[in-house]
Amino acid sequence: MGAHHESSSTAPAILAEVNPTALPRAILVENNRSYSWITEKICGIIEGKTPTWWWVCFALACFVASFTVAGISYLVATGVGVWGHANPVNWAWDIVNFVFWIGIGHAGTLISAILCLLRQKWRTSINRAAEAMTIFAVVCAGIFPVFHVGRVWYAFYLFPIPNSNAIWQNFRSPLEWDVFAVSTYGTVSVLFWYVGLLPDLAILRDRFEAAGQRARSFIYGFFAMGWRGSNRHWSNYEMAYLVLAGISTPLVLSVHTIVSFDFAVSLLPGWHTTIFPPYFVAGAIFSGFGMVLTLMLPLRAVYGLQDLITQYHIDCMCKITLATGTIVGYAYGMEFFIAWYGANPNEGFAFVNRAFGHYAWAYWIMISCNVITPQFFWFKSVRHNTSLVWILSIFVNVGMWFERFVIIVTSLARDFLPSSWGYYSPSIVEIFTFFGTFGVFSVLFLLFIRFLPIMPMAELKAVTPQADVHGGEKH
Amino acid sequence: MPPSSYGLIATFETAPQIYQAAQKVRDAGYKNWDCITPFPVHGLDGAMGLGRSQVPRLSLVGGIIGFITGMTMIYWTGAVDYELIVGGKPYFSPMFAFPISYELTILFTAFATIGGMFFLNGLPMHYHPVLKYEHIKRGMDDTFFIVIEARDPRFNLANTKALLEQAGGKAITELEA
Numbered sequence: 262m263g264a265h266h267e268s269s270s271t272a273p274a275i276l277a278e279v280n281p282t283a284l285p286r287a288i289l290v291e292n293n294r295s296y297s298w299i300t301e302k303i304c305g306i307i308e309g310k311t312p313t314w315w316w317v318c319f320a321l322a323c324f325v326a327s328f329t330v331a332g333i334s335y336l337v338a339t340g341v342g343v344w345g346h347a348n349p350v351n352w353a354w355d356i357v358n359f360v361f362w363i364g365i366g367h368a369g370t371l372i373s374a375i376l377c378l379l380r381q382k383w384r385t386s387i388n389r390a391a392e393a394m395t396i397f398a399v400v401c402a403g404i405f406p407v408f409h410v411g412r413v414w415y416a417f418y419l420f421p422i423p424n425s426n427a428i429w430q431n432f433r434s435p436l437e438w439d440v441f442a443v444s445t446y447g448t449v450s451v452l453f454w455y456v457g458l459l460p461d462l463a464i465l466r467d468r469f470e471a472a473g474q475r476a477r478s479f480i481y482g483f484f485a486m487g488w489r490g491s492n493r494h495w496s497n498y499e500m501a502y503l504v505l506a507g508i509s510t511p512l513v514l515s516v517h518t519i520v521s522f523d524f525a526v527s528l529l530p531g532w533h534t535t536i537f538p539p540y541f542v543a544g545a546i547f548s549g550f551g552m553v554l555t556l557m558l559p560l561r562a563v564y565g566l567q568d569l570i571t572q573y574h575i576d577c578m579c580k581i582t583l584a585t586g587t588i589v590g591y592a593y594g595m596e597f598f599i600a601w602y603g604a605n606p607n608e609g610f611a612f613v614n615r616a617f618g619h620y621a622w623a624y625w626i627m628i629s630c631n632v633i634t635p636q637f638f639w640f641k642s643v644r645h646n647t648s649l650v651w652i653l654s655i656f657v658n659v660g661m662w663f664e665r666f667v668i669i670v671t672s673l674a675r676d677f678l679p680s681s682w683g684y685y686s687p688s689i690v691e692i693f694t695f696f697g698t699f700g701v702f703s704v705l706f707l708l709f710i711r712f713l714p715i716m717p718m719a720e721l722k723a724v725t726p727q728a729d730v731h732g733g734e735k736h
Numbered sequence: 737m738p739p740s741s742y743g744l745i746a747t748f749e750t751a752p753q754i755y756q757a758a759q760k761v762r763d764a765g766y767k768n769w770d771c772i773t774p775f776p777v778h779g780l781d782g783a784m785g786l787g788r789s790q791v792p793r794l795s796l797v798g799g800i801i802g803f804i805t806g807m808t809m810i811y812w813t814g815a816v817d818y819e820l821i822v823g824g825k826p827y828f829s830p831m832f833a834f835p836i837s838y839e840l841t842i843l844f845t846a847f848a849t850i851g852g853m854f855f856l857n858g859l860p861m862h863y864h865p866v867l868k869y870e871h872i873k874r875g876m877d878d879t880f881f882i883v884i885e886a887r888d889p890r891f892n893l894a895n896t897k898a899l900l901e902q903a904g905g906k907a908i909t910e911l912e913a
Contacts, residue, residue: 428818432836433823441836445842453846482862483862486854486862487859487867488859489872490876491770491857491866492771492776492777493857495776497789497790497852500788500789501789504849508795508799508845515839519839522835719776727750731752
């Protein structure tokens with residue numbers, strides 16, 4: 262901007278600095294809301310009376326969650342044989358559900374970490390809820406492998422803890438890698454979430470104290486660690502947040518890579534492919550964004566958060582869903598191409614069998630939901646129709662569950678020895694256990710929206726126009 | 737100054753105001769002072785003359801310890817404490833030890849980063865003179881403050897007050913220690 266003033270005989274032939282064309286930036290907080298409006302809006306959700314719909318949903322969620330409790334109780338009391346697994350299909354719904362829930366979690370980390378590194382500021386209004394979704398999805402995912410070990414009281418054998426047999430874990434196994442990947446993922450997600458919550462807990466501490474609610478003020482204050490908004494603290498805080506975003510990015514990619522190693526490191530046709538890591542990661546982000554849309558759109562409507570989750574946010578999420586869904590579709594095609602190009606008859610059979618064998622119904626549900634559904638997001642009219650976006654997001658969730666089912670079950674049901682081929686159907690115990698995890702997830706999510714700020718207030722204030730110390734000028 | 741006073745606090749209404757004022761306090765040579773803001777104000781670190789945060793150094797140490805922990809654990813359990821041939825594979829190889837070491841690198845980096853952030857910030861500290869100020873609660877909501885501590889060598893009640901006034905500070909108040 263200042264280049265004009267230097268125009269004289271000494272002016273250099275090139276510009277002192279290049280000012281890129283100022284692209285109009287999307288407004289992230291609409292209607293020019295003030296800082297205190299944001300505080301009132303978000304804290305008001307927690308401080309207000311518990312709405313009736315919350316109690317209705319909570320009761321319903323508890324009821325659904327009781328199915329998991331029932332399924333697991335019966336399993337523990339009887340034995341792992343109550344699930345429908347039998348030779349040759351020894352992995353089925355348990356691992357399908359595990360991968361499904363872990364995948365859902367990945368969008369939360371993508372929003373909080375990868376979009377933070379890419380300076381996508383639109384992430385601010387959705388990252389808190391998406392991170393909560395991650396943690397609760399990991400909780401649901403963890404149920405399945407832990408109870409699949411059968412004697413769950415020996416589940417600590419998964420970790421290298423000295424035990425009476427003096428034997429150690431087999432660290433050559435991708436299943437053991439998975440133990441470390443998923444437990445690290447859960448831990449780091451909780452820590453990342455907590456660090457983000459810290460300044461907002463301090464706001465709640467002060468507001469409850471001002472309202473004379475000592476007990477609630479004490480609880481929020483305890484976890485706020487005495488945060489006082491000091492800029493010397495903010496400096497370390499922001500750096501720590503950036504480092505956490507920086508390590509969460511390779512973490513989220515590595516976790517689903519290692520989950521895919523559970524299959525890719527084996528020798529089974531249909532599993533033994535090098536495309537699995539990127540294909541699984543893309544699928545995880547795809548399913549996760551489906552779940553973010555499924556959760557955020559009703560939340561936005563119920564709490565009137567249209568100024569904070571704007572149409573621009575929905576557009577961005579739909580476009581990411583479209584992009585990752587298309588990557589997943591490409592991976593499906595590439596699997597077939599490599600199966601043909603590799604000229605391995607077993608590999609070729611595995612894929613033809615997926616599309617036209619006994620489980621063809623599952624395969625075509627997967628293709629319709631995962632490849633065709635996201636293509637609607639090319640159209641602005643679809644992205645602007647919130648109800649339609651919500652319905653499509655449900656299809657994405659369904660499709661991604663079927664993807665894991667197709668990969669796991671079709672390959673196992675037709676293994677190397679035709680005499681042992683089988684057809685797997687889930688038992689009622691598995692159906693109960695899986696159905697109930699939606700209740701477990703909903704219970705946790707409802708508690709979250711009732712007791713914690715669903716949006717990061719400090720971060721939202723920082724992206725408002727009035728937070729710019731230069732008054733909107735470039736610097 | 738008598739030890740009964742912690743320092744002076746001044747109120748600012750907007751982010752650009754505190755940004756300008758922080759530059760003035762920095763240029764006046766104060767060291768023991770702070771800004772209280774409801775969100776991290778972009779550029780305020782520079783206006784306060786703060787250096788780069790030390791948190792990443794601790795993160796690096798955590799990461800290195802994590803990686804070494806992973807490799808050592810897998811080597812010791814598989815090749816030293818209880819040797820067992822599984823699938824004809826070697827007792828130890830950095831190849832199969834890598835995924836777990838990688839995850840532990842990230843886990844320990846996260847611990848070091850968060851622990852380091854709390855350590856460098858001196859948190860948890862549930863009682864602080866600044867938190868006793870009656871209007872400080874707005875500092876979490878929508879108002880900005882500058883606090884200059886009495887222990888700063890340049891602190892002088894009259895002069896410091898004049899500086900804060902000249903920088904545009906409102907409601908300048910003495911904080912009890």
